Amino acid sequence: MKVFNSDVIIVGSGIAGLMAAELLSFHKNVIIITKSDVSHSNSMMAQGGIAAVIDQEDDWRDHFLDTLRAGCHYNNEDVTELLVKQGATMIEKLETLGVQFDKGKDGTYLLGQEGAHLKRRILHAGGDATGKELTTRLITRVKQHVTIHDHTDARDLMVENGQCYGVVCLDKYQQPVRYFAPHVVLATGGAGQLYSVTSNHSTITGDGMALAYRAGARLADMEFVQFHPTMLVKNGRGAGLVSEAVRGEGARLVTEDGQLLMEGKHELGDLAPRDVVARVIFQRILKNEKVFLDIRSIHDFQKKFPSVSSLCVKAGIQLENGLIPIAPGAHFMMGGVETNAQGKTSLDGLYAIGEVANTGVHGANRLASNSLLEGVVFANELARTILHTEETVRQTKVMPIVCQDMSTVQELPTINEIQEIMSKWVGIVRTKENLLKAIRWFEKYKSLIQSNQYYQISSEQHVIRNMLTIGYLIAASALCRKESRGSHYRIDYPLSSDHCLLQTVFCSIHKGEPYVLNKKGFVSNFVI
Ligand code: SIN
Numbered sequence: 088m089k090v091f092n093s094d095v096i097i098v099g100s101g102i103a104g105l106m107a108a109e110l111l112s113f114h115k116n117v118i119i120i121t122k123s124d125v126s127h128s129n130s131m132m133a134q135g136g137i138a139a140v141i142d143q144e145d146d147w148r149d150h151f152l153d154t155l156r157a158g159c160h161y162n163n164e165d166v167t168e169l170l171v172k173q174g175a176t177m178i179e180k181l182e183t184l185g186v187q188f189d190k191g192k193d194g195t196y197l198l199g200q201e202g203a204h205l206k207r208r209i210l211h212a213g214g215d216a217t218g219k220e221l222t223t224r225l226i227t228r229v230k231q232h233v234t235i236h237d238h239t240d241a242r243d244l245m246v247e248n249g250q251c252y253g254v255v256c257l258d259k260y261q262q263p264v265r266y267f268a269p270h271v272v273l274a275t276g277g278a279g280q281l282y283s284v285t286s287n288h289s290t291i292t293g294d295g296m297a298l299a300y301r302a303g304a305r306l307a308d309m310e311f312v313q314f315h316p317t318m319l320v321k322n323g324r325g326a327g328l329v330s331e332a333v334r335g336e337g338a339r340l341v342t343e344d345g346q347l348l349m350e351g352k353h354e355l356g357d358l359a360p361r362d363v364v365a366r367v368i369f370q371r372i373l374k375n376e377k378v379f380l381d382i383r384s385i386h387d388f389q390k391k392f393p394s395v396s397s398l399c400v401k402a403g404i405q406l407e408n409g410l411i412p413i414a415p416g417a418h419f420m421m422g423g424v425e426t427n428a429q430g431k432t433s434l435d436g437l438y439a440i441g442e443v444a445n446t447g448v449h450g451a452n453r454l455a456s457n458s459l460l461e462g463v464v465f466a467n468e469l470a471r472t473i474l475h476t477e478e479t480v481r482q483t484k485v486m487p488i489v490c491q492d493m494s495t496v497q498e499l500p501t502i503n504e505i506q507e508i509m510s511k512w513v514g515i516v517r518t519k520e521n522l523l524k525a526i527r528w529f530e531k532y533k534s535l536i537q538s539n540q541y542y543q544i545s546s547e548q549h550v551i552r553n554m555l556t557i558g559y560l561i562a563a564s565a566l567c568r569k570e571s572r573g574s575h576y577r578i579d580y581p582l583s584s585d586h587c588l589l590q591t592v593f594c595s596i597h598k599g600e601p602y603v604l605n606k607k608g609f610v611s612n613f614v615i
Contacts, residue, residue, distance in 0.1 A: 089264045092481075093118045093234070095473060096254055096268040098241045098295060101128035102218070102459055103441025104274030105225035106466035108233045109184065114474055118266060119235045120256060122546075123290045125226055129276050129442070130462065132288060133218025134330035134394050136211040137463075138204065138456040139174030141196055145206045147171045154457060157203040157360045158421075158450020159573040161311075166428045166446045170457070173464045178210060181463065185224050188212050200335040201455035203360040209456045215330050215394045221459065239264070240546055241294065243539070244271065244302040244437065251302065251437035252481070255541060257549075269436055269481055270473050273299060273424060274466075277442040278312075278557045282417035282514065283506040284325040286315050292550045293557030295443035299424040300556055301539045305433040305595045307445050308422035309557070310565040310575045313453055314515050316340075316364035317380055318416035319398055325416045327398035329380060331455050334358055336391065337384045340368065341410075343377045362452050362574045365415040369515045372414055383409035415515060419458060421449040421574065422564070425593070430469035433595075438473075440465045451573025499532070499551045505558055513562045517577045522566040529559035539596065564592045 094115035097104045108117050119125070140147050150171040155162050178188065188210045189197045199209040212220035229235070238259035245253040245265070253267040275295030279287025300306055317329040317340075334340070334357045340348040352367050353359035368378050382388050388406065389396040399406055424439040426432050426446055432439055439445075441462045448461060512525035529536070536556045544552065568575055571582040 089258070089262065091118060091264065091266045093266070093268045095270045095272060096120060096266050097272045097274055098254060098298075099128070099274035099276060099441070099443070100125045100226075100235070101130035101274060101276050101441055102222055102225065102462035103130075103466045104272070105222060105229055106463050107272060107274065107440060107469050108229045109225055110467060110470035111473060112229065112232045117233045118268075119229070119233055120239045120241055120254065120266065121235065121237050122240050122294065123238060125235050125237050126222070127288055127290050128222065129279070129286075129288050129291055130218045130459065131222045132286070132328070133459055134215040134328055135201060135332060135456045135459075136199060136209040136217045137178070137221075137459040138208050138454070139178050139210055139460065140171065140208060141175055141178065141210065142198060142206065142208060145208050147174070149206055150174065150208060153204050153206075154448070154454045155450065157452050157454040157573075159452060160450065161572060162450035163447025167448045169428055169468075170448045170461060170464050173467070174460060177460065177463045177467065180467070181221065184228060186212055186221055189214065199332050200358070201331040202334065202358045202364065203355065203454055204456075209332065209335070211332070214390075215332060215392045218459065240549060241275075241298060242549060243541055244298050246302045246434060246437075249303075250435045257546070267481065270476075271437050272430070272469065273437070273439040273443050274441050275443045277420035277423070278554075278561075279417040279419070280502070281505060281509045281554055281558050281561070283503075283510045284318055284320070284414060284416035286318055286325065286328040286416055286418045292554050294550070294553045295439065296420075296423055296560075297553035297556040299432065299434075299437065299439065299443075300560065300594065300596065302434060302437070303539075303596050304437060305425045305593055306423060306560060307425040307591045307593050308564070309420075309560045309594060310568045310592060311421035311449075311451050311573060312417060312561060313361055313419040313421060313574045314365040314369075314415040315418035316361055316368055316415050317413040319395075319402055319404070320412050320414045321402045325414075326402040327395075328416075328418075329395050329398075329411055329413055330392065331358075331361075333380060333382060333385070333392060333395060338380045338382045339384075340364070340413075341379050341381045342371065343379070348378060360452055360573075361418075361455070362576065365515055366576060368413070368415050378413055379410040380413050381410055382406075419449075419453050421445070421451065421453055422561075428465070428468055429472040430465055431472070438469055440469050451575060499548060500555075502547075502551060502554065505551070505554045509558050509561070513558070513565060515576065517565055517575070519566065519577070519579055522562050525562040526559065526566065529555060529562060532559075537596070560594045564594060567592045
């Protein structure tokens, strides 16, 4: 079997992974592993911008409070403070790397506004193509001094005695390969593809979270899945995101007969937090009504929003009519692999940054445009930590890989089936009965979810295995959280926005036994 050795292995090529590679690569030997093309990521598609306190009238405390309010006060306040205080420094750093943020004729930054921000503090690059501008710039730089292994599927982490020392992959020729490194960084993004309508790239299937779970790392807050209120829809399927910045520029949510949807629903109206807006739209769609974004008040729409305009044209929507059909779609995982502010997970040698990680900064609901910021801030923290870590003993022992034959596992469901189960029973509005239905469905595959065996399976089967794992963990965690908070809404419990009724819901595998845990102890051992 082929073997590669390096100082740092980064799995994933979104903004967090690329930024970490850029910052580490002058001192360390870095390999990026990515399952598709290096340019395929959610970051590349990000239309929103990057939130940062730049304006004289703004203050980190305001950004901090907006983040906490959107997160329903479930955020880790120390890490959130670090995030918002780093905004201006990170913008400066990105500019030294060649990123050009949009400025007005007078040379000052054009600051936009998005949902739940009480100040204009969103920087954009290339209008609504900020993610593309940032990632393209970083890819160009990283390609010069980092080894990138694309179309390489990370199958399982290599762990012994609580120490992660590498990754087992399947390369582009479908051959098993082992990568050894004292520092393994997960930067694989979230899990939006678990739902039928999503803003996420087709490669975003919860892989990093599933790898970490199988390896015995601790995951937390998996019940918190953010639904973006305005996905462009065509024939009931998502056809791309319509950025919240469109509402920031004055677009209104309306029904087919022109009624203003958010009137009287929240003090921030169309710019209320995402969970609030998504639920209002969802209730209308349940009644078979159609919901639109009315963009007629926005001058130069196509110039201001080139990416949204081109998605609309592709979907056959006549922009001149001024109405874009929308529906909510899965957008962002607040939960994920539990880490500290430096990206360290519960396993030595294993780190997680970006959406796959759960540092606690987003609480129960992420504030708009805090995710690109999260990507660069925590990549920077991670890089500083790794650069200051004493060289650990490298693993030299090559444990044999026992490969299980897939014929020992029952037939798998399709990706569509998993998406349907998640959308129907673990979506925007949840009930105990529906969560139990989902959990029972996932339990049919428990041997595969529980097992940390290496399986000789195709890439599609591997993705399905990961999706089953993460779908189960979201459903079981959602059943454990007996309250409604932020993005986790149960009609059997009232909404809370003040103190936390429940502590964090954790999931992990302990001594070969999977569990989902809340403060009352073991809640689920596949027997709820
Ligand atoms: C958007 O443009 O609405 C998405 C930005 C984000 O999720 O932060």
